[in-house]
Amino acid sequence: xxxxxxxxxxxxxxxxxxxxxxxxxxxxxxxxxxxxxxxxxxxxxxxxxxxxxxxxxxxxxxxxxxxxxxxxxxxxxxxxxxxxxxxxxxxxxxxxxxxxxxxxxxxxxxxxxxxxxxxxxxxxxxxxxxxxxxxxxxxxxxxxxxxxxxxxxxxxxxxxxxxxxxxxxxxxxxxxxxxxxxxxxxxxxxxxxxxxxxxxxxxxxxxxxxxxxxxxxxxxxxxxxxxxxxxxxxxxxxxxxxxxxxxxxxxxxxxxxxxxxxxxxxxxxxxxxxxxxxxxxxxxxxxxxxxxxxxxxxxxxxxxxxxxxxxxxxxxxxxxxxxxxxxxxxxxxxxxxxxxxxxxxxxxxxxxxxxxxxxxxxxxxxxxxxxxxxxxxxxxxxxxxxx
Amino acid sequence: xxxxxxxxxxxxxxxxxxxxxxxxxxxxxxxxxxxxxxxxxxxxxxxxxxxxxxxxxxxxxxxxxxxxxxxxxxxxxxxxxxxxxxxxxxxxxxxxxxxxxxxxxxxxxxxxxxxxxxxxxxxxxxxxxxxxxxxxxxxxxxxxxxxxxxxxxxxxxxxxxxxxxxxx
Numbered sequence: 001x002x003x004x005x006x007x008x009x010x011x012x013x014x015x016x017x018x019x020x021x022x023x024x025x026x027x028x029x030x031x032x033x034x035x036x037x038x039x040x041x042x043x044x045x046x047x048x049x050x051x052x053x054x055x056x057x058x059x060x061x062x063x064x065x066x067x068x069x070x071x072x073x074x075x076x077x078x079x080x081x082x083x084x085x086x087x088x089x090x091x092x093x094x095x096x097x098x099x100x101x102x103x104x105x106x107x108x109x110x111x112x113x114x115x116x117x118x119x120x121x122x123x124x125x126x127x128x129x130x131x132x133x134x135x136x137x138x139x140x141x142x143x144x145x146x147x148x149x150x151x152x153x154x155x156x157x158x159x160x161x162x163x164x165x166x167x168x169x170x171x172x173x174x175x176x177x178x179x180x181x182x183x184x185x186x187x188x189x190x191x192x193x194x195x196x197x198x199x200x201x202x203x204x205x206x207x208x209x210x211x212x213x214x215x216x217x218x219x220x221x222x223x224x225x226x227x228x229x230x231x232x233x234x235x236x237x238x239x240x241x242x243x244x245x246x247x248x249x250x251x252x253x254x255x256x257x258x259x260x261x262x263x264x265x266x267x268x269x270x271x272x273x274x275x276x277x278x279x280x281x282x283x284x285x286x287x288x289x290x291x292x293x294x295x296x297x298x299x300x301x302x303x304x305x306x307x308x309x310x311x312x313x314x315x316x317x318x319x320x321x322x323x324x325x326x327x328x329x330x331x332x333x334x335x336x337x338x339x340x341x342x343x344x345x346x347x348x349x350x351x352x353x354x355x356x357x358x359x360x361x362x363x364x365x366x367x368x369x370x371x372x373x374x375x376x377x378x379x380x381x382x383x384x385x386x387x
Numbered sequence: 388x389x390x391x392x393x394x395x396x397x398x399x400x401x402x403x404x405x406x407x408x409x410x411x412x413x414x415x416x417x418x419x420x421x422x423x424x425x426x427x428x429x430x431x432x433x434x435x436x437x438x439x440x441x442x443x444x445x446x447x448x449x450x451x452x453x454x455x456x457x458x459x460x461x462x463x464x465x466x467x468x469x470x471x472x473x474x475x476x477x478x479x480x481x482x483x484x485x486x487x488x489x490x491x492x493x494x495x496x497x498x499x500x501x502x503x504x505x506x507x508x509x510x511x512x513x514x515x516x517x518x519x520x521x522x523x524x525x526x527x528x529x530x531x532x533x534x535x536x537x538x539x540x541x542x543x544x545x546x547x548x549x550x551x552x553x554x555x
Binding site: 005008009012013014015016017018019020040044045047048050051052053054055056057059060061063064067068070071074075278279280 | 391392396399400403404407408411417421424425428429432433476479480482483484486487488490491492494495503506507510511540543544545546547549
């Protein structure tokens with residue numbers, strides 16, 4: 001069909017309604033020299049076909065509401081599984097806390113006279129899981145070069161993993177690696193396409209050694225900062241907690257910790273599209289999307305994005321942040337267990353600017369000075385009180 | 388194009404009937420083509436929604452229905468027939484047809500249900516007497532209904548030759 005679909009639709013419609021212009025009639029005649037077009041045209045313009053199709057459309061139209069309900073049902077049933085998992089998590093968290101408190105009360109007493117317990121800040125360390133399942137613990141002190149299955153050279157050195165595609169041979173499929181940090185670890189990585197990624201403590205990134213195909217797709221968990229290399233032909237997607245970010249060339253921070261109520265995406269530069277089951281937004285720089293995990297509700301707020309990416313430059317920076325958020329980050333970094341004497345203090349808003357490599361004592365002193373809260377450290381347990 | 392649940396509802400309302408109609412040209416059974424279209428919409432909602440405009444969405448939906456229908460045919464009636472090569476409606480054909488039908492439907496909406504039923508039966512070669520028995524009206528009524536329907540059709544769809552066969 002060489003004439004455009006819109007044009008031929010209009011011409012056939014005009015023909016049937018008897019309003020066709022002589023010019024269009026010529027176009028139609030030349031279009032009909034094709035035998036397949038002619039068959040199609042004859043069928044479509046037969047009285048019987050038009051009337052029976054008209055009747056069929058009425059029948060289908062009467063099904064529409066029920067079909068809409070059924071479609072919504074089948075969409076929702078896939079959501080139910082995830083809801084179930086949220087309930088399971090709600091049960092598990094109190095259980096874990098129970099055991100933590102139990103251990104604290106028993107073990108804490110025995111340890112009270114051991115004065116040598118020291119709290120250290122985190123360090124640049126991570127666990128790299130290769131596509132064959134083997135694990136390498138990487139740290140700032142190592143310089144190690146390995147060659148992966150896909151022929152990509154992995155260069156592990158001071159505080160970073162770098163992927164270089166040296167021998168550009170055609171890849172034989174996607175090989176995923178995973179970089180994990182636990183509490184007290186942070187690490188950064190340069191992917192094969194040049195994209196830089198920073199992992200905060202207790203975070204994870206799953207990515208292919210070499211990107212294959214038309215999309216670049218990675219999977220994140222915890223707190224991860226991306227500086228995505230521009231490639232117009234291969235969009236970059238970040239998947240996290242049932243959400244997806246489509247990247248149009250840019251820098252942004254993803255924060256999706258299991259133990260927190262919200263997921264946060266903060267855009268520093270460029271433009272990204274955030275997609276979840278319930279919402280779909282395009283974000284501009286210095287916008288932060290806050291997605292409530294339970295309701296799925298999304299709120300966009302204006303922030304200073306620098307603040308939310310400061311951790312990767314080695315600083316704790318907060319601008320009127322919730323105390324709980326700050327304490328969560330501190331606990332992850334210094335590997336502490338946190339106990340609140342009074343849960344209302346969690347909602348206090350505080351600002352902070354201090355290096356991540358400093359001592360926990362200094363950090364807590366700053367916090368104590370700025371608001372009416374006090375801290376007590378008992379081995380690796382941090383107790384938060386309101387004064 | 389970014390879209391929300393409301394946009395999804397809009398697309399569903401607009402394309403459900405055309406897609407069913409297109410699917411019915413592959414799969415005649417209405418219960419089966421209903422399932423196909425519903426599955427396509429479900430997958431569409433779960434999948435990536437990265438489209439430049441509505442036309443791209445429409446093309447995508449027609450392609451999805453075509454593929455789903457062909458897969459179903461291959462799976463349920465595995466023969467040596469290559470379904471791709473036989474004369475099944477292409478996506479382009481499907482879109483043109485549904486757009487033309489949409490326009491015609493406006494013209495046909497002037498017909499009453501009784502007129503439509505009488506016309507369809509008449510075109511299927513059923514005699515006035517039989518139609519009269521079928522829908523429980525007199526033969527004279529059938530004749531009147533036919534006259535009125537033909538008049539409407541002639542006015543609305545001038546391009547088609549409407550020959551009134553009053554006595555059959």
